[in-house]
Amino acid sequence: MSTLDAPVVETRRLNRVYRSGFGVKLVPALIDLDLEIESGEVFGFLGPNGAGKTSLIKILMGLSRPTSGEVTVFGRPPRDAATKSRVGFLPESPYFYEYLTAREFLRLAARLTNVPDGEAGDRAQSLLRLVGMEDAADLQMRGYSRGMLQRIGIAQALIADPEFIVLDEPMGGLDPVGRKEFRDIIYNLRERGKTVFFSTHILSDVEMICDRVGIIIAGRLVNVGRLSEILTREVESYEVAVDGVTGKYRKAFERVGRQVIRSGETLLVTVRNEEEVDRVMAIAREAGARIQSLVPRRRTLEDHFMQYVQKQDEGVS
Secondary structure, eight states: OOTTTSOSEEEEEEEEEEEETTTTEEEEEEEEEEEEEOTTOEEEEEOOTTSSHHHHHHHHTTSSOOSEEEEEETTBOTTOHHHHTTEEEEOSSOOOOTTSBHHHHHHHHHHHTTOOHHHHHHHHHHHHHHTTOGGGTTSBGGGOOHHHHHHHHHHHHHTTOOSEEEEESTTTTOOHHHHHHHHHHHHHHHHTTOEEEEEOSOHHHHHHHOSEEEEEETTEEEEEEEHHHHSOOSEEEEEEEEESOOTHHHHHHHHHOSEEEEETTEEEEEESSHHHHHHHHHHHHHHTOEEEEEEEEEOOHHHHHHHHHHHHHHHHO
């Protein structure tokens, strides 16, 4: 495969082992990881704390070397200077020169990434507008909140107009408005043909913006695929909210539902299929109770993710 045809990222049997306890104990962070990321896609990388997400990102950025296996970015080694010029990066815990203003910091980032001097000011202003920081652009960053710093971190990752953007927990510290703006930024990058790889714990946002996802558990990539393939759109269960249930009728609901929970004056009855919904309705009519809502439940990315986490927990136990 030529460099032009190669995936943006490709790993083969990638392993990373750390030493701990005075270098005696070997701790695997990545185990035989095979992964390809194609040009123009938004890829979400999911896993619990300590699963190996940041270890892979550091290798892709050339900040760490694999113990064994192969890894390329744009068909070249991650530490290749030409490769690095095509990549933008936001680490999980970025460091900022707090005595600088946001505008000064972005102009510095532009110089460090070889943005022409004549373009640096306009790019900085455009990105400040994009991340909603124009009003605070000329304030020293020492007074910024975590969410404001995260916005500037995203801006610096984009300052050189990279082809491949790697973001480690980019939504940390962002409020709901900031998360919505971040999703809009990702949509914009996708429309411009950029490739985005990011790790996050916020699964609802991943479901909204990613083309594909990978789930890593204890260093192993346990699942990779398109959301349309991973998540079924079929209804898995129904949740019926019933008001005014008393006495013997609660027992009747419990015999039908696979789960029955009381919340204040409301009984939440979860059933498997439409036939059981009809039985719940019949019991409610007989009891003189009121149906407040009927909500079909489909499998979510969180459900899928937790399935793997629980398997890992059971294995550890």
